[in-house]
Amino acid sequence: MKTEKTFIIIKPDGVQRSLIGEIIQRLERTGLKLVAVKMIVPDENFIEKHYTIDPEWKGTVGEKTIKSYREKGLKPPYDDPHKVGNIVLGNLKKFMTSGPVIAMVLQGLHAVKLVRKLVGGTEPFASDVGTIRGDFVLDSYQLADIDGRAIRNLVHASGSIEEANKEIALWFKPEEIINYRLIQERILYDVNLDEILE
Numbered sequence: 323m324k325t326e327k328t329f330i331i332i333k334p335d336g337v338q339r340s341l342i343g344e345i346i347q348r349l350e351r352t353g354l355k356l357v358a359v360k361m362i363v364p365d366e367n368f369i370e371k372h373y374t375i376d377p378e379w380k381g382t383v384g385e386k387t388i389k390s391y392r393e394k395g396l397k398p399p400y401d402d403p404h405k406v407g408n409i410v411l412g413n414l415k416k417f418m419t420s421g422p423v424i425a426m427v428l429q430g431l432h433a434v435k436l437v438r439k440l441v442g443g444t445e446p447f448a449s450d451v452g453t454i455r456g457d458f459v460l461d462s463y464q465l466a467d468i469d470g471r472a473i474r475n476l477v478h479a480s481g482s483i484e485e486a487n488k489e490i491a492l493w494f495k496p497e498e499i500i501n502y503r504l505i506q507e508r509i510l511y512d513v514n515l516d517e518i519l520e
């Protein structure tokens with residue numbers, strides 16, 4: 323459990339908004355350990371690979387999008403979730419290749435769920451106050467859909483341990499993930515607490 327890993331991307335809007343430090347700080351200060359980090363400009367093929375790691379994603383995201391159109395009383399562009407998923411993917415390809423991104427791996431207790439909690443819900447307008455997406459950006463599906471673009475929500479974070487493992491393998495070589503000890507892990511995880519007092 324203590325070595326659970328999750329994968330995070332600071333998307334091009336996070337880099338352009340000068341939020342790299344703020345975002346890493348929020349994740350890091352929980353006690354999670356940064357074990358890999360790099361800046362890259364991904365290409366469209368790579369982004370397609372990333373979002374289609376889960377073969378169900380296109381359908382799920384398409385369904386979600388169709389539902390959000392209908393809730394607003396709008397007609398979705400297609401009734402077929404896969405076709406709508408393709409539009410979302412096309413928008414994401416354009417967005418995610420528009421500039422550098424920061425890719426990273428964080429490790430620690432319940433890393434996947436903890437990071438999702440700190441990141442907040444997908445749509446910044448609806449995500450909770452106190453989360454990264456709730457505090458630092460204001461985009462909505464409504465405007466993103468009218469403008470036919472990806473929602474600007476600063477970060478990607480793995481949704482499950484399985485997704486994290488696949489994403490880490492796609493973005494990092496095994497030797498880019500560093501095994502090391504942090505001094506603070508003693509107070510976070512040590513059962514005996516026998517190394518504090520002299």
Ligand code: GDP
Pocket residue numbers: 383386387388390410414443444463466467471472473474475477478479481
């Ligand atoms: P995440 O895990 O919270 O980032 O959300 P998903 O994995 O479900 O979706 C990935 C990305 O697809 C999001 O960051 C959005 O850019 C986009 N997306 C997801 N759901 C919707 C939606 O309902 N409408 C629109 N326009 N875009 C969406």
Ligand code: MG
Pocket residue numbers: 479480481
């Ligand atoms: Mg996701």
